Every structure is written in structure tokens, then in C-alpha cells.
Amino acid sequence: MFNWLRSFHFALKDRNLHFFLYGSILVLGGLLIRQIYFVKPVDLYQEALLSKISQFDLEQSLQQVPETIKPDSIKVPILIYHSVRPHSSGETAMQLHYEVAPDAFESQLKYLRDNGYTVISLEYLVESLSDNITLPPKSIVITFDDGWKNQYGYAFPLLKKYADTATFFITSDYVGGGYFLTWDQIRVMDNSGMTIGGHTRTHPYLVSVKDPAVLKNEITGSKLLIEKQIGHSIDLFAYPYGHYNDTVIQAVKDAGFRSARSTYKGVFHTSADLYTLKGLEVTDDMKAFASSIQ
Numbered sequence: 001m002f003n004w005l006r007s008f009h010f011a012l013k014d015r016n017l018h019f020f021l022y023g024s025i026l027v028l029g030g031l032l033i034r035q036i037y038f039v040k041p042v043d044l045y046q047e048a049l050l051s052k053i054s055q056f057d058l059e060q061s062l063q064q065v066p067e068t069i070k071p072d073s074i075k076v077p078i079l080i081y082h083s084v085r086p087h088s089s090g091e092t093a094m095q096l097h098y099e100v101a102p103d104a105f106e107s108q109l110k111y112l113r114d115n116g117y118t119v120i121s122l123e124y125l126v127e128s129l130s131d132n133i134t135l136p137p138k139s140i141v142i143t144f145d146d147g148w149k150n151q152y153g154y155a156f157p158l159l160k161k162y163a164d165t166a167t168f169f170i171t172s173d174y175v176g177g178g179y180f181l182t183w184d185q186i187r188v189m190d191n192s193g194m195t196i197g198g199h200t201r202t203h204p205y206l207v208s209v210k211d212p213a214v215l216k217n218e219i220t221g222s223k224l225l226i227e228k229q230i231g232h233s234i235d236l237f238a239y240p241y242g243h244y245n246d247t248v249i250q251a252v253k254d255a256g257f258r259s260a261r262s263t264y265k266g267v268f269h270t271s272a273d274l275y276t277l278k279g280l281e282v283t284d285d286m287k288a289f290a291s292s293i294q
């Protein structure tokens with residue numbers, strides 16, 4: 001064995017390749033160790049999602065568009081959650097922006113209950129906007145994006161505990177993949193008073209999709225797939241990364257969705273906003289949470 005290694009080493013040395021080979025082994029080994037011990041696979045998924053848009057686009061999506069309050073505007077905060085799971089050390093600000101710890105999530109549900117809020121479904125908000133139904137005072141809506149499995153493990157039991165309802169926007173092609181919900185879990189939530197909505201097939205940045213066929217496949221395709229799996233129609237859509245333009249809105253309407261939520265910040269809605277609903281992205285910060293829904 002050692003003789004073989006020795007002759008291999010000298011053969012490489014003759015060709016001046018040994019530094020290259022040993023350097024490569026060191027680098028690959030280092031990467032492997034980093035991968036195993038320091039990077040959680042779920043973070044890779046999140047990074048993959050985030051890397052699809054440029055920093056510029058992300059800054060834009062986080063940017064606040066001033067809210068116009070019209071005489072017929074109603075004030076109903078739509079809370080936006082992504083992952084609900086315990087934080088781990090070394091998470092970036094970006095990751096923390098898309099993740100709420102289970103105890104913080106419970107504190108928020110408790111805050112809503114203790115402070116006189118009524119959690120209504122997004123469907124009911126849409127109905128009230130379309131049909132002028134008067135909502136209970138301090139109505140509020142809870143939504144979850146992307147279809148992370150941790151939403152079933154951590155958020156769903158707490159929603160049941162507080163007898164609250166929420167809408168889960170599913171990226172249909174990810175369903176069943178390691179860190180995402182399974183169809184069985186989606187059916188359980190659907191049958192337990194939760195609402196299932198569409199979030200495209202593969203989570204593209206829809207504003208930059210130029211091919212109408214691709215747009216249709218992402219939006220209508222995901223709707224049909226989800227409906228086939230849960231056995232009834234779905235009405236609600238959320239734009240991946242929160243952005244839209246007129247073409248995207250038209251494709252969402254053509255697919256048969258009744259309403260769509262962005263990630264632009266705001267709490268006021270009218271019937272003109274059915275396809276451009278604003279929301280509030282939630283973090284662990286209880287003070288920010290309480291003041292944003294005031």
C-alpha cells in the first residue's frame with residue numbers, strides 16, 4: 001500500500017502535479033467538512049431560492065411603497081410567515097428575515113388573542129372586499145409562503161391550539177421534497193380548517209419570465225396540480241418574491257385565482273386591490289409585531 005502511494009507521489013512529483021493534487025484534496029475535504037458540520041440543507045434551499053433574484057430585486061421587494069388610503073379602504077393586516085423553526089447559530093440576517101422561532105410565533109398568536117384581534121381567513125377578507133361584508137373589528141389574516149415542512153411541524157399545531165386559521169401558499173413542484181410539505185400533510189391541513197393557495201410550480205421571479213407559456217405553466221399549472229391533489233378548487237395566489245406586473249396579474253386572473261398577495265408592506269385594502277394585496281412580513285421582534293398591526 002505504502003509503496004504504491006510512494007510511487008504515485010513520485011510519479012506526480014516528476015510531472016510537478018503533486019501540489020495541485022494535494023491542494024485539491026485539502027480544499028475538497030474542507031468543503032465537505034463545512035457542508036456536513038456547518039451548513040444545514042434547509043439553508044441551502046433557502047439560499048437557492050434567494051439567489052434567484054439579484055440583491056437589487058430583493059431590496060426592491062423589501063422596499064416600502066407608500067400606502068394610499070382611500071375612503072373605502074379597510075384595515076386588515078395580512079401577516080406573512082415563511083419558515084417557523086428554532087434558530088440555529090450563524091444564521092445570516094437574510095435567513096432570520098425569513099424565519100420565526102416557534103416560541104415567538106406562539107407569543108404572537110397569544111398577543112392576538114389577548115388584545116382582541118379576530119383571526120379571519122384570507123378567503124373571508126377577499127369575500128368581504130368583493131361583496132362589501134363588514135368584518136369584525138381588529139380582523140387579521142395569517143399566511144405562510146413556500147410550503148416548508150417546518151410549517152406543519154411547528155406552526156400548524158400552534159394554530160390548532162389557538163383555534164386560528166391560516167393560508168398556506170404551496171410551491172407545487174417542491175411538495176414531497178426533503179424540506180417541504182408532503183401532499184398528505186397539505187391534505188391534513190386543508191381538512192383542518194386551513195386554506196391552501198398557489199405559489200407557482202418552481203418559485204420563479206415572475207416579473208422576469210418573458211415566455212407566456214412558461215408563465216401559464218407556472219401559475220395555471222400549479223393551480224391544477226394542487227387542485228388535483230386536494231380534490232377541490234383553490235382561489236388564492238401569492239407572488240414568489242412578492243413582485244408582479246400587469247402581465248403577471250393577467251396570468252393569475254386567467255388561471256382563475258380570485259385574489260393574490262404580494263409582499264409589499266401595507267395593511268389597507270379596497271376591492272381594487274384584490275390582485276395586489278399588501279402584507280406584513282413577520283420576524284421574532286414582538287415590539288415590531290405589535291406596532292405593525294396597531
Ligand SMILES: [Zn+2]
Nearest residue numbers: 145146240241
Ligand atoms: Zn416564496
